[in-house]
Amino acid sequence: MITLQKAMRLGIAPEILDDNEHTQKIYIRKDCSPETISDVRRLYGDIEISNPLSNDEFDQVVQRIFKKNSLVNKDEILSLEKIIPINEAKETLLSKTSIESNDDDAPAIQLLNSVIAQALAKNASDIHFEPNDETLDIKMRIDGNIVNLLSLQLDIAPRIISRIKILGKINISERRLPQDGRVSFTMGNQVIDVRISTLPTGSGERLVLRLLGKQNQVIELQKLNMPHEIFKSFQEDINKPYGLILVTGPTGSGKTTTLYSAINDISNLGLNIMTIEDPIEIRFPGISQTQVNTKLGLSFAEGLKAILRQDPDVIMIGEIRDKETASVALRASMTGHLVLSTLHTNTSLGAIGRLKDLGIDPYLISSSLNSVIAQRLLRKYCINCKDSSIKSGSQTSHKIIKFPGCSNCDQTGFQGRVPIFDYLKIDNKLRSKISNDEFLNNNLNPKKNLLEIEAEKLVANNIIPKFEAVRMSLSSDEK
Numbered sequence: 001m002i003t004l005q006k007a008m009r010l011g012i013a014p015e016i017l018d019d020n021e022h023t024q025k026i027y028i029r030k031d032c033s034p035e036t037i038s039d040v041r042r043l044y045g046d047i048e049i050s051n052p053l054s055n056d057e058f059d060q061v062v063q064r065i066f067k068k069n070s071l072v073n074k075d076e077i078l079s080l081e082k083i084i085p086i087n088e089a090k091e092t093l094l095s096k097t098s099i100e101s102n103d104d105d106a107p108a109i110q111l112l113n114s115v116i117a118q119a120l121a122k123n124a125s126d127i128h129f130e131p132n133d134e135t136l137d138i139k140m141r142i143d144g145n146i147v148n149l150l151s152l153q154l155d156i157a158p159r160i161i162s163r164i165k166i167l168g169k170i171n172i173s174e175r176r177l178p179q180d181g182r183v184s185f186t187m188g189n190q191v192i193d194v195r196i197s198t199l200p201t202g203s204g205e206r207l208v209l210r211l212l213g214k215q216n217q218v219i220e221l222q223k224l225n226m227p228h229e230i231f232k233s234f235q236e237d238i239n240k241p242y243g244l245i246l247v248t249g250p251t252g253s254g255k256t257t258t259l260y261s262a263i264n265d266i267s268n269l270g271l272n273i274m275t276i277e278d279p280i281e282i283r284f285p286g287i288s289q290t291q292v293n294t295k296l297g298l299s300f301a302e303g304l305k306a307i308l309r310q311d312p313d314v315i316m317i318g319e320i321r322d323k324e325t326a327s328v329a330l331r332a333s334m335t336g337h338l339v340l341s342t343l344h345t346n347t348s349l350g351a352i353g354r355l356k357d358l359g360i361d362p363y364l365i366s367s368s369l370n371s372v373i374a375q376r377l378l379r380k381y382c383i384n385c386k387d388s389s390i391k392s393g394s395q396t397s398h399k400i401i402k403f404p405g406c407s408n409c410d411q412t413g414f415q416g417r418v419p420i421f422d423y424l425k426i427d428n429k430l431r432s433k434i435s436n437d438e439f440l441n442n443n444l445n446p447k448k449n450l451l452e453i454e455a456e457k458l459v460a461n462n463i464i465p466k467f468e469a470v471r472m473s474l475s476s477d478e479k
Contacts, residue, residue, distance in 0.1 A: 010032065010033075010036050011029030011030075011031055011032035011033075011036070011058065012026060012027070012028050012032055012036060013027040013058070013061055014026050014044075015027065015065060025047065025049070025050060026048070026049045027053060027062075027065075028049060028050055028052055029053055029058040030052040032052065056175075060173045062172065063171065108159050108160055108163040111160065112163060112164065115127060115138060115149065116185070116192075118149070120211065122140065122142050122410070123142065123143075124211065125142075125210065126140065126209065126210050127140055127141075127209040128146070128207075128208050128209075129161065129206065129208070132203050135151045135153065136151070136153070136157040136204075137151050138151070141252075143377075143416060143417050144377060154204075157204055161198075161204070161207060164207055164209070165179075167196075168180075168194075168196035169181050170198060175205055176200055177200065178197070178198055179197075180195070180196065180197055180198075182194060182195050182279070183196065192212065193211075193212040193279065194210070194211060195209070195279055196208075212281050218260050218264045220261065220264065221235065221261045221264070221265040224257075225418065225419055227421065227454075229423075230373070230421050233371065235265065237370050238262045238266055239266060239269075240338060241313075241338060242335075242336050242337055243338060243339070243368065243369070244339045244369050245370050246340075246343050246371075246372045247340070247341070247375065248344070248348060248350065249342075249346070249374055250344065251344070252377065253376050255342040255375065256281060259316055259342065260282055262340060263275070263314070263340070266314065267286065271314050272310075272311060272312050272313045272314070273288070273312070273313065273314040273315075273316070274287070274310060274312045274314070275290065275315070275316040276300055276307060276316075276318060277291060278291065278292035278300070279291060279292075288310070290303050290307070292318070300317060300320070300321060301324040301325040308328075313337065313338065314337070314338045314339075314340070315329075315340070316340045316341070317329055317339065317340070318341070318342065319342050319343070319344075322358065323358045323360065326358045326359075327359075329341060330365070330368040331364075331368075333370075334367060345374070346374070348372040348373065348449075351374075352365060355369075362437055363435050366431040366434040366435040367431075369434075370426055371423065371426055372423070372426075373423055373424075374451060375419055376419070376420050376455075377417040377419055378417060378418055378419075378420065378455060379416075379417055379464060379465070379468050380414065380415070380418045380463050380464050381415075382405070382406060382408055382414055382415040384415070385413060420458070420472075422449055422450035422451045423450070451472065455469035455473070456469060
């Protein structure tokens with residue numbers, strides 16, 4: 001029996017005649033090697049072999065054959081127990097072509113496993129597979145920055161891309177439209193979710209893998225390094241019986257982590273806490289968590305409507321993306337529910353403008369919104385080579401520009417990120433201004449927000465480089 005993975009790699013697909021696995025016909029792709037065809041004839045005997053098919057024709061045939069035999073829908077959990085070096089996996093991938101190669105040791109699988117394992121070891125959040133004119137570049141996002149990992153020959157790209165799409169149960173014959181999928185794998189005792197996103201480009205399909213650990217530890221609220229005043233105000237707000245609390249910032253700024261920490265802080269108060277997320281990143285025992293499924297019509301808005309019929313006390317919404325979700329969330333907060341969610345804005349004050357842009361009436365915003373937190377994650381100097389440089393006298397504690405790097409930080413001079421926060425408390429005075437559409441007055445929009453002030457303090461204390469503070473400042477669009 002030819003497996004789906006092997007069929008895509010070698011360009012052959014057997015048509016099954018009956019339940020006894022009698023093969024009727026072998027379909028071949030135009031790039032199928034003569035050696036593979038010879039192996040087919042030797043293994044299958046005198047059997048009909050199709051004319052060479054184009055890539056699209058072959059993919060359609062494969063999709064039909066393996067879906068019919070329920071092989072494409074089989075759940076698969078990768079194991080990362082036996083990892084070989086990436087360069088070795090690359091060379092194996094280039095050399096393996098035999099139809100009789102062991103599929104458990106398939107080179108594409110080995111390379112993918114090695115890439116994922118290395119990404120996890122470096123605490124990467126995403127893996128990028130980017131086809132260019134001549135190469136397939138594999139990159140990682142570490143501490144918010146893109147780092148090159150490996151470049152492969154472009155002709156290898158279809159094998160890698162197809163392998164990932166198969167694992168994510170994504171239509172392998174569809175290359176014209178974006179698609180999403182997911183797969184899980186194990187590493188030791190940990191189960192990792194991988195969210196897969198495809199995007200067609202001029203050079204081929206681009207894939208991004210988001211790594212989500214099911215067993216990630218929730219950071220305690222007091223360990224988020226919030227300024228004391230912000231921490232106290234935020235803790236008071238999440239203990240209120242109703243109202244809306246928003247956490248804002250660009251993608252990758254730690255918004256979801258803050259929400260999980262808030263939920264964890266109030267989870268032992270005898271409350272019915274329910275969430276609607278996309279995806280569920282951390283499992284909470286005793287908390288009802290619902291996964292968005294747009295293919296089945298379960299959006300944030302529809303999930304939220306259903307949750308409201310489940311007698312909740314606290315509702316966490318992964319993200320407010322549209323008017324319907326925002327409207328339901330705000331009305332829920334007015335009817336005796338505490339609602340927590342995220343919003344993509346650059347400043348705390350910008351959340352009010354964003355809600356208005358979604359079509360929410362100012363009176364509804366002023367009546368429902370309790371507070372807004374804006375946050376960022378900024379790369380910080382590697383403490384190991386920073387301390388070594390200062391002790392050796394090679395750097396002065398007042399004029400640190402760049403550190404040499406060490407094995408702990410992969411010679412970059414940076415390791416980890418530090419959060420900064422801004423907090424907007426919606427008091428009676430501000431509620432009145434929101435209702436009267438006056439919330440963007442100059443006295444409410446200072447030249448420097450608290451995020452910029454906190455970033456400058458970190459620069460002065462040699463915790464982050466100046467360019468991190470400048471980059472964060474330039475991202476503010478509500479000036």
